[in-house]
Amino acid sequence: MDHADRPDRPVTSAWVTVDLVIFTVRDDALQVLLVERGKEPFQGRTALPGGYVGTDEGLEQAARRELWEETGVDSHDLHLEQLGGYGTPGRDPRGRVVTVAYLALGPEMPEPVAGTDARRAHWTPVEKALDDEGRHLAFDHAVILRDALERARKQLEYTTIASAFCTEPFTISELRHVYEVVWGQPLDPSNFRRKVLKAERFVVATGQRTASVAGRPAALYRRGEKKLLVPALLRAGEE
Amino acid sequence: MDHADRPDRPVTSAWVTVDLVIFTVRDDALQVLLVERGKEPFQGRTALPGGYVGTDEGLEQAARRELWEETGVDSHDLHLEQLGGYGTPGRDPRGRVVTVAYLALGPEMPEPVAGTDARRAHWTPVEKALDDEGRHLAFDHAVILRDALERARKQLEYTTIASAFCTEPFTISELRHVYEVVWGQPLDPSNFRRKVLKAERFVVATGQRTASVAGRPAALYRRGEKKLLVPALLRAGEE
DNA sequence: GGAATAGTGTCTGTGAGACAGTATAGG
DNA sequence: CCTATACTGTCTCACAGACACTATTCC
Numbered sequence: 001m002d003h004a005d006r007p008d009r010p011v012t013s014a015w016v017t018v019d020l021v022i023f024t025v026r027d028d029a030l031q032v033l034l035v036e037r038g039k040e041p042f043q044g045r046t047a048l049p050g051g052y053v054g055t056d057e058g059l060e061q062a063a064r065r066e067l068w069e070e071t072g073v074d075s076h077d078l079h080l081e082q083l084g085g086y087g088t089p090g091r092d093p094r095g096r097v098v099t100v101a102y103l104a105l106g107p108e109m110p111e112p113v114a115g116t117d118a119r120r121a122h123w124t125p126v127e128k129a130l131d132d133e134g135r136h137l138a139f140d141h142a143v144i145l146r147d148a149l150e151r152a153r154k155q156l157e158y159t160t161i162a163s164a165f166c167t168e169p170f171t172i173s174e175l176r177h178v179y180e181v182v183w184g185q186p187l188d189p190s191n192f193r194r195k196v197l198k199a200e201r202f203v204v205a206t207g208q209r210t211a212s213v214a215g216r217p218a219a220l221y222r223r224g225e226k227k228l229l230v231p232a233l234l235r236a237g238e239e
Numbered sequence: 240m241d242h243a244d245r246p247d248r249p250v251t252s253a254w255v256t257v258d259l260v261i262f263t264v265r266d267d268a269l270q271v272l273l274v275e276r277g278k279e280p281f282q283g284r285t286a287l288p289g290g291y292v293g294t295d296e297g298l299e300q301a302a303r304r305e306l307w308e309e310t311g312v313d314s315h316d317l318h319l320e321q322l323g324g325y326g327t328p329g330r331d332p333r334g335r336v337v338t339v340a341y342l343a344l345g346p347e348m349p350e351p352v353a354g355t356d357a358r359r360a361h362w363t364p365v366e367k368a369l370d371d372e373g374r375h376l377a378f379d380h381a382v383i384l385r386d387a388l389e390r391a392r393k394q395l396e397y398t399t400i401a402s403a404f405c406t407e408p409f410t411i412s413e414l415r416h417v418y419e420v421v422w423g424q425p426l427d428p429s430n431f432r433r434k435v436l437k438a439e440r441f442v443v444a445t446g447q448r449t450a451s452v453a454g455r456p457a458a459l460y461r462r463g464e465k466k467l468l469v470p471a472l473l474r475a476g477e478e
Numbered sequence: 479g480g481a482a483t484a485g486t487g488t489c490t491g492t493g494a495g496a497c498a499g500t501a502t503a504g505g
Numbered sequence: 506c507c508t509a510t511a512c513t514g515t516c517t518c519a520c521a522g523a524c525a526c527t528a529t530t531c532c
Contacts, residue, residue: 015252055335217483219485428510433494
């Protein structure tokens with residue numbers, strides 16, 4: 001890049017990172033994977049997993065790599081999408097760092113492996129992570145987490161990604177449970193079933209049933225190919 | 240940033256830019272503002288307006304500045320939102336450049352002023368800009384433009400931003416025209432009116448009427464405070 | 479049988495698409 | 506008068522919320 005190509009105003013290069021908001025449903029709660037930072041800045045503080053983007057590495061590729069390194073989860077097993085870029089000056093005390101955040105949704109996963117740099121990773125209920133406005137989180141991760149939560153809630157309305165939270169095969173009740181936990185409100189089981197089954201290829205029947213623990217055995221389904229949910233499944237009390 | 244802070248794999252810093260997809264409705268078509276590049280790389284080629292992010296400048300702030308510099312439009316007069324980050328290695332031949340794209344929607348604007356570096360800016364129908372898969376566009380701007388188009392079409396369904404395309408005060412027909420042009424399909428005038436007026440505070444009546452050119456004068460409205468449109472105004476034939 | 483969970487049916491209100499009909503302007 | 510555009514009303518069908526009822530399992 002030659003000098004003539006640079007603009008008049010001061011321009012400095014930046015470090016580029018990816019941060020991951022990894023959601024799952026555990027213990028009747030929406031949980032997010034957080035790590036304890038092993039070094040400065042924000043050493044000992046809680047943060048989203050993430051790291052630097054390699055020289056010849058795409059953004060999504062970097063996100064998949066970080067996901068693997070932090071959790072041992074293969075990104076092919078879950079839904080991954082970009083949330084957006086965050087680049088407020090001063091968001092990282094080391095200098096100009098622009099991060100691209102990714103949202104990952106997956107079924108209940110094993111306890112995460114220790115990270116590459118021995119950072120402790122653990123699942124935390126989102127509600128708890130946002131306690132006190134999320135001020136205990138490093139960087140601007142509270143902002144990113146709030147954006148991710150809002151995005152996930154919206155996505156449940158207009159797409160079929162709720163099924164990404166379920167381990168196949170799953171029951172309609174388990175799928176409904178995902179909605180109830182993410183939205184924080186109960187849904188009518190009867191109407192939910194009608195809606196989901198009416199939307200062709202949201203879920204596909206396997207023909208199998210659960211070995212019931214209590215009550216009548218439930219039919220088991222797999223994810224269908226349909227991605228967009230129309231008409232949408234709206235949460236009550238939106239404005 | 241000290242050495243110990245860097246990861247094992249090679250990491251280089253990157254240049255950060257913002258690119259703008261500025262949409263408006265003109266001459267019965269959705270149009271996008273494109274510039275002719277005055278310098279390498281891609282000299283003489285068509286591209287989205289954009290530029291480097293300043294050292295102490297936020298991403299959105301940079302987008303607003305570029306918007307002003309390229310078009311003379313005050314960003315307060317239109318809707319601005321982030322589309323996402325684009326960082327595929329090799330997307331810019333000068334080296335690692337990560338761009339954050341913004342989507343701007345505005346009412347019909349004057350012909351753009353010449354850019355700061357004498358690049359010629361002009362409105363182009365989106366359909367034409369995407370001719371031949373948009374291969375004539377510089378960088379990966381065809382990809383960004385397609386993403387922006389899809390985002391704008393979606394936004395019309397679930398939000399009230401269509402009104403951002405209208406100069407106040409506007410008629411219901413003008414608002415409907417925006418939908419028809421962006422979606423590329425005709426809408427029933429009667430049902431559209433009912434829907435828009437039923438959604439409280441999507442538009443607010445001014446009490447005035449058009450000085451009619453032909454036919455009965457139409458009532459004039461301003462934008463209401465409502466942002467989310469529920470129930471949504473769905474386009475036909477979605478899947 | 480009773481408890482628990484799965485699944486079906488039905489009633490009612492609302493909203494969308496289709497489209498006929500009325501209102502108000504210019505010519 | 507006619508034409509053009511704005512606006513109103515109405516019919517029908519599909520769907521959502523509410524909720525009663527039936528089915529199948531374990532105890």
